[in-house]
Amino acid sequence: MATLELAIEEDVAATPARRVRRLGPLFWVAFGWMVVVFAVALLADVLPLPSPTDMDMLERRAPISAEHWLGTDGLGRDELARLVYGARISLVVGLCAPMIGLGVGGALGMLAGYFRGRFETWVVGSMDVLLAFPPLILALAVTAYLGQSILNLTLILGVLGIPAFMRVARAATLTLARREFVIAAQALGATHLRILLRELLPNVLLPLAAFFLLGVALTIVAEGALSFLGLGVPPPISSWGSMIGEGRESLEAAPRLAFIPAIAMFLTVLSFNLVGDTLRALTDPRQGAL
Amino acid sequence: MLGFVARRLTYLVPVLLAVSLLTFLIASLLPGDLAYVILGDQATPDKVEALRHDMGLDQPLLIRYVGWLGHILQGDFGRSFRTGQTVLQAVAERLPVSFELMILAELAGLLIGVPLAIVCAARSGGAFDRFVTSSAFGMLSVPTFLSAILLIYLFAVELRLLPATGYVPFAEDPLGNLRFMALPALTLGFAEWPGIMRVLRSDMIATLQEDFIALARAKGLKPSRILFVHALKPSSLTLVTVTGINIGRLMGGAVIVESIFALPGIGRLLVGAIYTRDLVILQGVVLLVATGFVIMNFIVDMLYAVLDPRIRHGHA
Numbered sequence: 047m048a049t050l051e052l053a054i055e056e057d058v059a060a061t062p063a064r065r066v067r068r069l070g071p072l073f074w075v076a077f078g079w080m081v082v083v084f085a086v087a088l089l090a091d092v093l094p095l096p097s098p099t100d101m102d103m104l105e106r107r108a109p110i111s112a113e114h115w116l117g118t119d120g121l122g123r124d125e126l127a128r129l130v131y132g133a134r135i136s137l138v139v140g141l142c143a144p145m146i147g148l149g150v151g152g153a154l155g156m157l158a159g160y161f162r163g164r165f166e167t168w169v170v171g172s173m174d175v176l177l178a179f180p181p182l183i184l185a186l187a188v189t190a191y192l193g194q195s196i197l198n199l200t201l202i203l204g205v206l207g208i209p210a211f212m213r214v215a216r217a218a219t220l221t222l223a224r225r226e227f228v229i230a231a232q233a234l235g236a237t238h239l240r241i242l243l244r245e246l247l248p249n250v251l252l253p254l255a256a257f258f259l260l261g262v263a264l265t266i267v268a269e270g271a272l273s274f275l276g277l278g279v280p281p282p283i284s285s286w287g288s289m290i291g292e293g294r295e296s297l298e299a300a301p302r303l304a305f306i307p308a309i310a311m312f313l314t315v316l317s318f319n320l321v322g323d324t325l326r327a328l329t330d331p332r333q334g335a336l
Numbered sequence: 337m338l339g340f341v342a343r344r345l346t347y348l349v350p351v352l353l354a355v356s357l358l359t360f361l362i363a364s365l366l367p368g369d370l371a372y373v374i375l376g377d378q379a380t381p382d383k384v385e386a387l388r389h390d391m392g393l394d395q396p397l398l399i400r401y402v403g404w405l406g407h408i409l410q411g412d413f414g415r416s417f418r419t420g421q422t423v424l425q426a427v428a429e430r431l432p433v434s435f436e437l438m439i440l441a442e443l444a445g446l447l448i449g450v451p452l453a454i455v456c457a458a459r460s461g462g463a464f465d466r467f468v469t470s471s472a473f474g475m476l477s478v479p480t481f482l483s484a485i486l487l488i489y490l491f492a493v494e495l496r497l498l499p500a501t502g503y504v505p506f507a508e509d510p511l512g513n514l515r516f517m518a519l520p521a522l523t524l525g526f527a528e529w530p531g532i533m534r535v536l537r538s539d540m541i542a543t544l545q546e547d548f549i550a551l552a553r554a555k556g557l558k559p560s561r562i563l564f565v566h567a568l569k570p571s572s573l574t575l576v577t578v579t580g581i582n583i584g585r586l587m588g589g590a591v592i593v594e595s596i597f598a599l600p601g602i603g604r605l606l607v608g609a610i611y612t613r614d615l616v617i618l619q620g621v622v623l624l625v626a627t628g629f630v631i632m633n634f635i636v637d638m639l640y641a642v643l644d645p646r647i648r649h650g651h652a
Contacts, residue, residue: 175354178630179622182588183606187622188362190610267479271592274481275607287481294485294596297493304489308482316477323473 073324076317083314087133096124125303128284129310135285136314139200139269144261146204147211152254154208155215160223160242166216173209181206185268186277194280199272203265214257218250259322263315270311286311340641348634355626356408360401363619413620418612423620426605434601436506437524437593438586440517442579444525449532454563456533457540457571469537472530480589484523484596491519501598520597524589528582535578539571546570576639583632587625 086093118124154173158166185202192198222228223246231245266286272278273287281288286307293304395403407414413423456465492500498518506513543549544567552562591603598604602621609617 171350172354174351175358178351178355178633179358179626180585180587180629182591183622183625186591186606186610187618190613190618191362191615263477270479271481275592275595277607277610290481290485294488297485297489301489301493304485308485311479312477312482315479316474319473319477 073320076320079313079317080321083133083310083317084137086130087137090130090134093130096127123284125306128289129286129307132284132286132289132307133310133314135196135273135279135283136266136269136311139196139203139279140262140266140318142200143203143265143269144207144211144258146201147207147261148254148258150205151208151211152215152250155212155217156219156242156246156250158212159216159219160238160246169212170216173212176206177209182268182271185272186275189272189277194277196279196283199269199278203268206268207261207265210261211254211257214253215250218253219246222246222249253326256322256326256328259318259325263318263322266311266315266318341638344634344637348630351630352627355630356405356623357401359619359623359626360404362622363615364397364400408623413624414616416609416614416617418614418617423617423624426617427602427621427624430601430605432506433503433599434587434590434594434603436513436517437520437590437599437601438583440521441524441528441586441589442582444521445528445532445582446579448525449529450536452529453533453536453540454568456537457544457567458559458563460537460541465537468533472533475526475530478526480523480527480592481596483526484519484593487519487523487526488596501596503599516597516599520593520599523593523596524586527589528586531578531582532575535574536571539574540567543567543571573640577636579636583629587629 154169158169185206188202189198192202228241228245231241236245269278269285270287270290273285274291276288276291278287279285289307290304290311293300293302293307296303411424415422416426419426452468456468459465488500491498499516500519503516504512540563549562549566552566557566587603590601591606593599594601594603595607602625605617606621606625608614609621
């Protein structure tokens with residue numbers, strides 16, 4: 047098994063201090079966009095938007111107007127409303143799925159890194175098995191069997207994230223478990239549970255949280271890809287992926303139908319990547335060593 | 337080296353067994369009994385029961401798994417109950433298409449990524465380096481299906497240079513085949529180059545600080561010769577691994593790209609099997625793809641050991 051991690055930190059390591067400072071304004075722009083998307087998704091029901099599923103066959107692919115701010119799609123549904131409700135799906139799946147990875151993978155990784163031995167071998171081995179499946183193909187296969195629903199989609203994308211979180215947690219635990227404060231706690235007679243929760247967890251949580259944001263970005267892309275293929279969220283629920291998929295049919299007549307959700311998705315994924323990468327660079331212990 | 341190969345091979349067997357078990361379990365434990373799927377609307381409890389018995393679905397799970405695995409080890413992956421084609425036939429028919437796509441995509445990624453990495457590493461920290469590095473970061477946020485749409489819009493809808501969908505076999509019409517392959521390969525290549533660029537660039541920056549590069553400079557060798565001949569090979573270790581790991585991502589990407597561009601490859605076979613609930617094909621293809629992926633990783637490990645002798649002696 048090639049277990050080398052796809053490290054993204056090299057260029058950060060090359061110029062540590064400057065990079066963080068340079069990302070300053072960009073970081074806040076990205077953070078601002080995330081806040082906007084969150085707010086819009088949360089307030090979707092309160093906002094004065096037309097229904098995202100009401101069809102108006104007389105107003106198909108209507109251009110941008112005062113009534114329809116971003117026009118209407120191929121079935122006469124308001125594009126802006128669909129975009130806003132689509133943000134909801136992307137965020138719900140995008141946030142919930144990595145939570146599964148964070149919880150299960152984080153716990154497994156910490157236990158494996160702390161107790162070592164046979165348990166670690168088993169955990170790493172079973173993660174290798176999960177990694178043997180190309181993620182998207184496994185996701186496709188499982189949704190095919192389980193049926194399409196937001197819950198199933200979240201579950202499978204969450205499970206697929208477990209190995210990565212496990213690796214991050216295990217790597218962090220391995221280095222931390224040898225540190226003085228852990229040895230001191232052991233010498234004082236602290237129980238394993240106490241060491242794991244009080245000494246290790248607060249320190250492992252930081253890199254995990256940064257990785258979580260990258261996981262959100264990856265999950266939004268994966269959800270988009272599945273919905274784009276028509277195998278993600280079931281219609282008529284709008285998701286950015288399914289909107290792009292539907293927009294593809296009318297690339298010639300109304301390219302904006304594909305490009306508006308595409309831009310929204312790109313900006314959101316980029317924001318999560320930027321913020322996650324900046325936080326990861328801040329919390330990466332290796333950076334201090336250089 | 338032989339000992340190293342043997343050690344890795346013994347690790348391969350349990351992983352492959354577990355992969356097969358997982359594939360089997362996904363297909364067997366989840367709702368949607370094969371008998372119901374085959375019978376469709378005509379499913380009555382009696383008929384379902386009879387068919388389940390014929391197919392051995394009423395046997396205990398473990399026995400079914402062993403039986404299934406036995407067939408697979410003899411090269412019998414089952415037969416689609418919809419088309420009558422065996423899994424192996426279906427895969428063999430479509431494998432060349434996916435293979436060509438992945439090779440062209442990796443080539444496109446390398447053609448864009450490697451030169452950029454070398455130029456960036458040679459002048460690291462410069463304006464061009466910063467521009468390329470941030471573009472690569474941005475590109476990592478562009479999902480394959482987005483770049484596909486963009487490329488279709490540019491080259492097929494606006495410029496009308498290349499076809500958006502369709503396929504001819506290479507043997508029939510090599511030029512036409514490449515025309516159909518251009519956009520799909522470029523789409524995947526777009527997703528590949530940032531990773532290639534980043535990995536090679538950082539390894540190259542490290543290599544360029546080594547003493548033997550200083551010696552080469554002192555000898556008065558041309559910078560291009562130093563970069564391409566002296567620095568490229570020792571810097572390409574991680575690149576080999578990443579290229580190998582990428583195969584898995586490429587397979588996932590190929591599913592999407594093949595669906596978008598209507599290429600008759602493995603990806604479309606899989607998606608088609610999902611749409612028609614052709615569970616035998618689905619199970620077989622997933623198992624074959626996962627096995628291929630595991631073996632690919634094994635080969636990458638071997639290549640890695642060839643490139644860096646420290647690994648096979650356990651020093652790294």
